Amino acid sequence: MPFDAAAYPVLDRKALLQYDKILVCFSGGKDSVAALLHLLEIGIPRERLELHHHLVDGDGPTRFDWPVTHAYVSAVAEAVGVPIYFSWREGGFARELWKTNAPSAPVTFETAGGRRITVGGNGPANTRRRFPQVTATLRVRWCSGVLKIDVLDIVLRHDPRLQGRRLLVVDGCRAEESPARANYSVFETHRADARTSGRRHIDAWRPIHAWREGEVWNILARHGVVAHPAYQLGWPRTSCRTCIFNGEDALRSLEVGFPPVFEALATDEALTGLTIDRELDVRARAARGTAFPEVLSRPDLLAIADGRAPLPPVIVPPSEWRLPAGAFKNASAGPA
Incomplete structure (x- = not known):
């Protein structure tokens, strides 16, 4: 059958x-x-x-x-x-x-x-x-x-x-x-x-x-799978670095941690003549946000996320696994 x-x-x-x-x-x-x-x-x-x-x-x-x-x-x-x-x-x-x-x-x-x-x-x-x-x-x-x-x-x-x-x-x-x-x-x-x-x-x-x-992070912890560097930097979700769902804090973090990327995004937005957000452009939204602490204190992670430094091992002993900074954040914007 x-x-x-x-x-x-x-x-x-x-x-x-x-x-x-x-x-x-x-x-x-x-x-x-x-x-x-x-x-x-x-x-x-x-x-x-x-x-x-x-x-x-x-x-x-x-x-x-x-x-x-x-x-x-x-x-x-x-x-x-x-x-x-x-x-x-x-x-x-x-x-x-x-x-x-x-x-x-x-x-x-x-x-x-x-x-x-x-x-x-x-x-x-x-x-x-x-x-x-x-x-x-x-x-x-x-x-x-x-x-x-x-x-x-x-x-x-x-x-x-x-x-x-x-x-x-x-x-x-x-x-x-x-x-x-x-x-x-x-x-x-x-x-x-x-x-x-x-x-x-x-x-x-x-x-x-x-x-x-919590169940998601628990299974990663059991297997010792290190979270994507974006989570380690404080992003609450991993999609594109310039994702349209980035909230104000993420946009401010992008501006501080990756200035050329943020400037290119703001320029592209202006060239289209339409804002990504229904009300404010990315510069105004970033100005209302606060950069994630790890963006300010972890240049090593910034270099890894940007592809300028080698990626460390993605599997570690479960006893050495750590919850990333972006876990359990109430993101200001999320997937539709």
């Missing part, structure tokens, strides 16, 4: 092993790390798992994302013995931001043997020239859709090694993060599913959807 994951109120190890591959959306944030560690704790073999990370800036210099993120997710993948695949929209955030009467850029992704495949780039022409807005609507908060969600969909639909297989896509979304995420389904058919034609069977699962933040 064909396996029907929807019949399982809880996807336990027996149910999960019916999938050929389990793909973990791996941003490097605490929740994606927790989701991966949870799968390992319940006994999913490493050979069934693979991590997928989307390069927000494309395969080039880092401008909007944290420069250390590529090294961090790669190091965690190597440390736990799970392969990682990178994918990106050509030109990344900057190309999409300044798109003028042009189609969205093609997507490139890594596949077996280190080979790269490029797909798309022939869609209808349109103009962007505005930052994403803080909203749950992906058409307006376009960074999440264009640079992450749509990219993975393209990988699932076009990577030859994933066709004709039974796949499970796992992410670390949690209900506690926002009202919108609280309404996400824990288990559902994935958008890229094509089971009726037999091309691929894809489900999506959010195994830590009901977890509180």
